[in-house]
Amino acid sequence: MTAPSHPRPQRMRTSVPAVLALGSNLGDREATIRAAVADLDAAAGIRVEQLSPLVETPALKLTGVDHHAPAYLNAVVVIDTVLGPHDLLDVVNSVEQRHGRVREERWGDRTLDIDIIDYDGRELDDDRLTLPHPRAWERGFVLAPWHAIRPDARLAGHGPIAVLLAATTDDVRPYPDSGATHDAARAEQFEADEDGGAV
Numbered sequence: 001m002t003a004p005s006h007p008r009p010q011r012m013r014t015s016v017p018a019v020l021a022l023g024s025n026l027g028d029r030e031a032t033i034r035a036a037v038a039d040l041d042a043a044a045g046i047r048v049e050q051l052s053p054l055v056e057t058p059a060l061k062l063t064g065v066d067h068h069a070p071a072y073l074n075a076v077v078v079i080d081t082v083l084g085p086h087d088l089l090d091v092v093n094s095v096e097q098r099h100g101r102v103r104e105e106r107w108g109d110r111t112l113d114i115d116i117i118d119y120d121g122r123e124l125d126d127d128r129l130t131l132p133h134p135r136a137w138e139r140g141f142v143l144a145p146w147h148a149i150r151p152d153a154r155l156a157g158h159g160p161i162a163v164l165l166a167a168t169t170d171d172v173r174p175y176p177d178s179g180a181t182h183d184a185a186r187a188e189q190f191e192a193d194e195d196g197g198a199v
Contacts, residue, residue: 013082015047016120019153020092021133021142022075023113025059029073030175032099032112037077039095040114046091050078052145054175059109060141069109073175076117076145085119089129092116117142121156132156140170 020040024032033054041048052075059069081088092114099112117133124131136142137158143165146153153161 015080015082017049017118018079018081018088018116018120019118019146019150020077020079021115021117021136021146022077023072023141024111025070025072026109026111027100030054033073033075036095036099036112036114037075039098040077040079040091043091043095045081045083045087047080048077049080050149052076052149055141055145056173056175057141058171072141074141074145074172076142076149078150085116085122085124085129085131088119089116115142117146118153118155121154123156132158137164138168140165140168140172143168144170144172 022033022036037048037051040046054073054075057072057074059072083091096112096114101110101112115133115136116129116131117136119131122131132155133142137155143161147161147165151162155161155164158164
């Protein structure tokens with residue numbers, strides 16, 4: 001007699017925190033960033049926990065700061081995800097493409113750029129992804145919005161972001177239409193929405 005088969009119990013996937021940085025200097029920058037955050041929150045395996053205020057910075061090119069190029073809006077989101085780092089990168093690249101990202105010029109103008117800054121404090125370096133982001137420690141436009149929502153955060157291999165931020169010289173300005181109250185309300189919306197992007 002054949003023994004009855006029983007479905008194998010599925011192992012629960014444990015979520016981990018990650019930090020993503022978003023930037024845009026073409027088109028309706030604020031609308032693009034906010035739409036991208038919503039897309040991330042709607043993606044399977046990702047839940048947006050907190051969205052920083054927006055900040056504005058001059059465009060940074062390979063040759064240095066370009067004051068003639070459109071300025072960037074930047075933001076940081078803290079997420080929980082059950083995706084591995086490379087699967088998260090695939091989602092990030094998909095969201096970029098959805099918003100018209102074209103990779104023709106390194107550090108060129110773009111409708112949307114999303115970088116994985118930190119993934120659960122892990123360190124990784126392969127042909128697709130380096131963790132933590134190799135230049136995050138010196139970028140005020142990443143550290144300032146991150147510090148605004150997680151002042152006690154640390155960047156793996158570099159230490160407290162408050163110390164790192166204090167050492168930067170980037171021209172980072174609060175974006176006039178991005179008050180802390182508005183972004184706090186947005187963060188609360190993500191936390192309260194149990195139907196979107198469930199992990």
